[in-house]
Amino acid sequence: MRYHIGDLDHQKLRDLYVGMLKPRMIEEKMLILLRQGKISKWFSGIGQEAISVGVTQALKDEEYILPMHRNLGVFTSRNIPLHRLFSQWQGKQSGFTQGRDRSFHFGTQEYKIVGMISHLGPQLGVADGIALADLLGRKKRVTAVFTGEGATSEGDFHEALNIASVWNLPVLFCIENNGYGLSTPTNEQYNCEHLADRAKGYGMESRIIDGNNILEVFSKVDELCKAMRKRPRPMLLEFKTFRMRGHEEASGTKYVPDKLMAKWAKKDPIANYETFLLEESIISQEEIDKLKEEISEEINENLKKAFDEAPVSSNETKELSEVYHKFDYQHIESKEELNNIRFVDAISQGLEQSMYRHNELIIMGQDISDYGGVFKITEGFTSKFGKSRVRNTPICESAIVSTAMGLSINGMKAVVEMQFADFVSSGFNPIVNYLAKVHYRWNEKADVVIRMPCGGGVGAGPFHSQTNEAWFTKTPGLKVVYPAFPADAKGLLNTAINDPNPVLFFEHKGLYRSVYGDVPKDYYTLPFGKAxxxxxxxxxxxxxxxxxxxxxxxxxxxxxxxxxxxxxxxxxxxxxxxxxxxxxxxxxxxxxxxxxxxxxxxxxxxxxxxxxxxxxxxxxxxxxxxxxxxxxxxxxxxxxxxxxxxxxxxxxxxxxxx
Missing domain, CATH: 3.40.50.920 (Rossmann fold)
Known part of the structure; x- marks a missing residue:
């Protein structure tokens, strides 16, 4: 393996080595604990450390990174206290999910890490939303998101790339192409030579990087990040690497040919880099031995701390109270006269007044900008708020819902208009698996309203007439609103936008222009849960x-x-x-x-x-x-x-x- 130092000083070269060594030693310890039954599951990233460490060290601490379960080096490079990681893997209270989720399925605002969910695709759209918030806030930042080659077959991958390209979002889409999706080899997953080539179809730049060469990873990603901060745009990176252990340890690697395993064993990113550093006299064997001793002590001390912690206790009241983010409802009475207006006008009025009230509020949906939406609810909004806040989207409901989640993570609010409530099925996954669960899992809000024009009686047939509220009332973590009158619609919509929890807001389109009511002209709110x-x-x-x-x-x-x-x-x-x-x-x-x-x-x-x-x-x-x-x-x-x-x-x- 050839290494090019470039302008990196010796300290940085050593930092990159230590950055890889630490997660490798943690993993080796975890594999022992797994065999002893002291942790329940492990997804190994052995052999892929250069990607996690190189990318993370190329980012600034304030830049978000969205890893997967083989990216331990992301967490250690962000200096997360090891006892908290160990407690997380044991389902202890000091972990990041208080025992409610396992392994790397968590996020932390403190360290600007947003963990994965098992339905891999949505996190790519979440990265879009985080980057969009940075772009709108004129913050010169990059967001990095990881995925495997297997997940690039999911629709969310393609939707997220398309959105990022259309909106020039500074997202690093990092594909760890490690040869297998569980046991399925790449030749059974896609039929192109390089996944990086897919970028061409989205008008994006791409790079292919040797994922086992730490200097190539760090130098190229660092260079790209600097360029993307100056001129925001997305980048697709394909890291060529290999998974040296099973998808998770119970899977094993019997399906991998012995010759292939031997070939990649020779490309071990740590062993080769260590040899290089020794040959270049950048580090000595004595220093390496000392580093390993120090890391081993740190691991053992923090493991003891985690093991000594009591098992997490179950408390029904606490569990139920933390499904939703706390919302301090503020009742705002109307102080102006009433106007007799249509249901559709009340929705539009509430949305417009909320846009003035919340400068961080973004509306997204198909045809909602200059056209004003198919029901003309946002007609005239672009002249008042601009296209940066009233955003036409491609036809990709799933990634747009995920983008809304990313906006929320990065301090903004989002209203997503489903053109028809029926189409929410294309965005169902991130709603019920990401938005609904995120607060319970790691205490993060999902400040998102999904507007749902729904209902029959207008001769629109099977795909434009459903009233599908029961899909969501069953899902803990979601709020569901369904008004019948214009005044209720406006007041409840205002409350939905104020609420930091995900709200499905149903608007019967048969009522839009047939039902009139007296509605206060000014801004007001109505409480949820009051019939x-x-x-x-x-x-x-x-x-x-x-x-x-x-x-x-x-x-x-x-x-x-x-x-x-x-x-x-x-x-x-x-x-x-x-x-x-x-x-x-x-x-x-x-x-x-x-x-x-x-x-x-x-x-x-x-x-x-x-x-x-x-x-x-x-x-x-x-x-x-x-x-x-x-x-x-x-x-x-x-x-x-x-x-x-x-x-x-x-x-x-x-x-x-x-």
Missing amino acids: NLLRTGNSITVVSYGAGIHWALEVLEKHPIIDADLVDLRTLQPLDMDTVYSSVKKTGKLIILQEDTLFGGIASDISAMVMEECFQYLDAPIKRVGSLETPVPFAKSLEENYLPKQRFESALLDLQAY
């Missing part, structure tokens, strides 16, 4: 939300003999069950109306909870009414039959007569 009692009565409780509220009102007006409480839930997570319980205890009867298909919807959970809490007060079986168990049809007659409005009327009359 609205629209009508009061003594004989029956009707619970609904969204368009269902308007159907219920219409039916109740048609049958004035029905003396009903009508409860508009407004938010589904958090859910105001106290109002429902109070009403049911008074009326003794309950009917729940939802537009979503019946099975597995929010009505089922409300019914179950009322049965558990109010059984002795019930005078009749609880009724649930929802849409047919089919996709949403297109033809008007079919859609009318699909939607639950007529079935609700019949069920309500039956319950009244029970």
Whole structure:
């Protein structure tokens, strides 16, 4: 292996050596502990240390880096206290996830590290968001994100590269091409000679780097970082290396030919570099022995500290209280007159006033800039806030949601408009696996609102008509809002944007231009988890939300003999069950109306909870009414039959007569 010192001084050459030696010695110790059953799992980066160490040392301490589970050298190069790393791997309280996640699945703002999730792809988009925040803040910084050659087949990889290229984001996309995705060799993963060649398709620069040569890694990455800080742009780096151990230790390496293992063993990044330093008299054997002794002592001392720590304890109250980031809701009353406006105008007004209130708020979505979005909610926004804050996106929902997460990590807020709520399925993974879990895992907020134009009744067919709130009410860590009236929509949207937690904000597009209401002109907020009692009565409780509220009102007006409480839930997570319980205890009867298909919807959970809490007060079986168990049809007659409005009327009359 050939090394080119360039203008690096001896101290830097030694630092790079120590930087690789430390994670190697930690790994060797961890493999012993794994065999002893003292840690549960290990993903080895032996043979790949030069990449982690070289890239990290080329970055500034304030620049974010997003590693994977073979990048121990990133964590040690950022000088994370070893006892905290060891506690993390043992599931102890002093770890970064308090026992809630394992190995390298964590982040830390203190050290500007954002760890991976097992669904590898989203972290690439998160890097885009972090870099976008730096770019908008005019901070001359680079963000580095790691992935393996296997994950480059995921859609998120391609989406993230495309976004970074279109927006000229200073992201180093670092591919560690180590030969195998678990047991699948590269020739079964992709059909191009070099993964770096994929950059051409995205209008990006790329480099191929010898991932086992520490001087080549550091020098080239350092040079690129300096250039990218001056002229922001993305860079795709393919590090050629090899995985000398199994995907994780239990997998082994029997599937790797012996000759291939022997070939790469000769390219060991530490052994070769150590020989070079000795030959060049940059370091002596005595100094190496002393370094190894010091590192060994540090490892043992910190291991003892971690082992001596008590096992993490389970506390139900604490666990439940840390699913969401703390939100100190501030109630802001309106002080101006009311205007009678449409639902769609209330959404637009709330969004615009929030943009003025939060200079760090970014809106992203397809066609939302000059065009104003397909529903014209952001029409005129670019002239007021500029295209840097009102951003058209490529058609790549997954990476845009991840980008929003990155903006939040780097101190900004994001509102993402799904063109139609149906399209959220293309961004489902980062919502339910990244945004929803991030606070519980490592105490990081996800200050993101996903706007969801939804619902049927407009003849839009199976792919533009779903009301899919139940996909998200099931997922701890998400909040779900579903207003029925313009004033509620504006006040709740303002609160959603203020809330540092991820919010799915459902807006029934059938209400956009058909429902009017008196809405305060100025900025105000409404609390989550507070249902609205629209009508009061003594004989029956009707619970609904969204368009269902308007159907219920219409039916109740048609049958004035029905003396009903009508409860508009407004938010589904958090859910105001106290109002429902109070009403049911008074009326003794309950009917729940939802537009979503019946099975597995929010009505089922409300019914179950009322049965558990109010059984002795019930005078009749609880009724649930929802849409047919089919996709949403297109033809008007079919859609009318699909939607639950007529079935609700019949069920309500039956319950009244029970």
